[in-house]
Amino acid sequence: MLDAKYLRNELEETAQRLEARGFALDTAQLAALEERRKTLQVSTQELQAQRNTRSKSIGQAKARGEDIAPLLAHVGELGEQLEAAKAELAILLNDIELIVMGIPNLPDSDVPQGKDEDDNVEVLRWGQPRQFDFVIKDHTDIGEAMGGIDFGAAVKLSGSRFVVLKKHIARMHRGLAQFMLDLHTEEHGYTEAYVPYLVNADSLRGTGQLPKFSEDLFHTNPANEEGVGLMLIPTAEVPLTNLMRDEIVDEAELPIKYTAHTPCFRSEAGSYGRDIKGLIRQHQFDKVELVTLVKPQDSNDALEELTGCAEKVLQLLELPYRKMLLCTGDMGFTAAKTYDLEVWLPSQDCYREISSCSNTRDFQARRMQARFRNKETNKPELLHTLNGSGLAVGRTLVAILENNQQSDGSVIVPEVLRPYMGGLAIIS
């Protein structure tokens, strides 16, 4: 959420900056609502103040043993006016909030202008895509041949966009998550967390999934009262970041760095026909998430550091990747600046997203009132929140299967993963 004061004082400038990311802000509508809000709120508060003083004087009169009947008659109609004004104001504030909650974050000034993913800027490339001297298979064929990937079984259990993994593939999937968690906790200073996979609407509002992207979420429909209104997390960013919702932490505790391995659930509404085959786009996938909360002046550096932590995973697994700086038009709703990491997929002959690392600045923090106490002023200030995948486990599995495949259909296990695979060097 943008700062309400900034929004109303710099309405045109805000609209201009949002245009860069393809968002059309209806400034005329907002200005009109704002004008009404101002007069109505001022007059409502004025009425409230009047009633407060009169009620107070009734109390004082009563204490002195005076007759309060005439005072009571006078305050009666004031109450009615106040009720009406309050009701009207509540509706208006609600309307305005709905609009403001649906406005995306402002892009940082160093984010390239652009319309879509074609305008993203490549920052660096790491590793060399391997040259194959045999006809390569995609991860589905490799996995199915090993009896380790079974889409048919998943269709029976749940439907399309789910998968059943077995044997070495299932183990590698598990090992990958362990490896990533160990790396981030032992080498990168993150605190491991185990979090709920079902969260309430307040949490989803805090990180920006609601109210605008409800259709991307899986909603629960419990048969009894218990658990009503809970939704499945689309990413661990939601529970991890919301740990700080309505909290004020000491400046000395910053930065706060959390990591968690969780499944993520996405309805993928509107992506019908995209990546139908394989593990790339699933309703349920595992991810190791990185979340950091920092002082405002530290968030630029924190984004570089966080992205570096995700890159480290790819480097240790020896997977070729490139780092993209997203343009204004391709960024997510809450992001001020985003790096995508894209891993090389031989079967698709291109780089595909495997991590997305964003600085949301105070956009999420304002929604959830996540703050720290400034040591100098002793006043609470909004934190900056950052999040990134470190990495998407399913897609990492895909990348390993495809990049490390051999002509006989077996796959070489990356060195760093072998301790998590009982020492296996090759799976087949």
Added chain:
RNA sequence: GGAGAGAUGGCAGAGUGGUCGAAUGCACCGGUCUUGAAAACCGGCAUGGGUUUAUAGCCCAUCUAGGGUUCAAAUCCCUAUCUCUCCGCCA
């Protein structure tokens, strides 16, 4: 599933209808004292919002949340959520 108790500021804990945004203690910040520290003493110390050039002032809201009663609610009523105790069940 059944029975009961509770939810107040960073924490602890008063407050049962009227100058209560809320006593007191702890913590924290500043000062006096001290060679320095501690102790003692003095002072300060909630958050959100509105108005405004202003984190000057003024105003509104907030005692888990949402409704209700009343001129007036931390205080009375209803509902929800959460916590605790006991019984049952259970990984």
